[in-house]
Amino acid sequence: MxxxxxxxxxxxxxxxxxxxxxxxxxxxxxxxxxxxxxxxxxxxxxxxxxxxxLDGYRTRLTGLTAEEAETLFLTGLPGPAAELGLGQVAGAAQLKVLAAMPAELRERAGRIAARFHLDAPGWYSDAEETPHLAAVAEAVWTQRALRVRYRRWREPRDVERTLHPYGLVLKAGRWYLVAGSGERIATYRVNQILDSSEGDSFDRPADFDLAAYWSSYRADFLARRQRGEAVIRLSPSGVERFPDNYAADVVKAFAESAGEPGEDGWVTGTIPMESAEHSAGELLRLGPDVEVLEPAELRARMTDLVNGLSRIYAG
Missing domain, CATH: 1.10.10.10 (Winged helix-like DNA-binding domain superfamily/Winged helix DNA-binding domain)
Incomplete structure (x- = not known):
């Protein structure tokens, strides 16, 4: 209490x-x-x-269990903290907490910090360069508007926006800004912010829940991304390589729909499809270990890509 x-x-x-x-x-x-x-x-x-x-009353930090002390240091993320410009602050806070702990808890908490490390980006991608991240984080913290020049995927590519920053999300090594823009709330890739300057203060909605928004946004993104289904065959090698090359929802969909292996060991299953263009590029990673059966549009796109590769390498 x-x-x-x-x-x-x-x-x-x-x-x-x-x-x-x-x-x-x-x-x-x-x-x-x-x-x-x-x-x-x-x-x-x-x-x-x-x-x-009563104003000014503070209770001492007491009753901290060994498990709580260990968990506390699992939440100290040096990489993201440093990106936000808080690396030294996070380190100083940990030192102060360690100094206040009994010797036994101090040893166990220090052991956690020495034996667990977070590396957020995936194996096949590096962390993005985000030169404006510290400025964005400061605006989120101080509730100051941001005037930004932002590069988006559709025309016109470069646009100017005045944003009310509500929160930051780190997803697979990429930073996203959740902000109010006019009457709507939108998500922006921080590395696509080309210029930024601080504006006036604003009132953050009292009922805004960042975690709930992100969960809803992610579910909506997945629903919009999966516009159809594709039936594919995977060789034994393709089945083995599949989980390392595709998102968890795609791997799960294939596993749940896959039948028994045929006499040749190949397995047939169904996966969600975003578009023929995108899915063909993704499936091409498996080379000869995948065959598209349906839809005809995706199979035709795979044929075009393979024929194009053949022309390049046949000579």
Missing amino acids: LLLLQARGRMTARELAEELEVSVRTIYRDAESLHAAGIPLYGDAGPAGGYQL
Whole structure:
């Protein structure tokens, strides 16, 4: 209760009960016990009431278990923190927490930091250059508008926008800015910001949930990306290589639809398809270990690509 009130300010008994998964009666009883113990905890009745600590009161960091100490240092991500310009700050914070811990917990937490490392980008791609990331992060933190020149995939390519930055997301080594633009909320690749300058302050929507927005955005992206289905055959080698070359949803779709191997060992299954152009380029990674059966449009595009390669290499 003390840590919650210290971090969030005033909270009602019901809010505390829901957060701590206890009854409201338990909150009333514990509040009385804390007050009797000399903790400056005050409660006000009414719609605007609730419990709060006297301004300036701070409780010491106590009760940290060994597992909590280890998990705390798993959340310290030196790579992303450094990209945001917070590398030294994150390191200093960890040192302060370590110094406040008992010797046993300090040893276990230090062991975690020494034995686990996060490398976000995939094997076949490097982290993107994001020269404006620190400026974007500062605008997110201080709730300042951003005037940007942004390069998008459709014409006109370079556009100017005034954005209200709500949050940053790191996905597979790529940074995305979630921001209000006019009447809508949109997602922007930070590395596609060509110029940026800080604008006036703005009010961030109180009910905006970054994690919920990103989950919805990701689901919508996958739905828009999968415009159809393709039936393919994979050789035994292709089946083995398939998970290393394609997204998890594509691999899962093939595995769930695949039949038994034929006499030649090849397996037939169905995968989601974005477009004939895109899917042909993706499937070409497997070379002779994949055959497209349907749709005819995708098979024709594969034929064109293979014929083009044959003309290049046949001579």
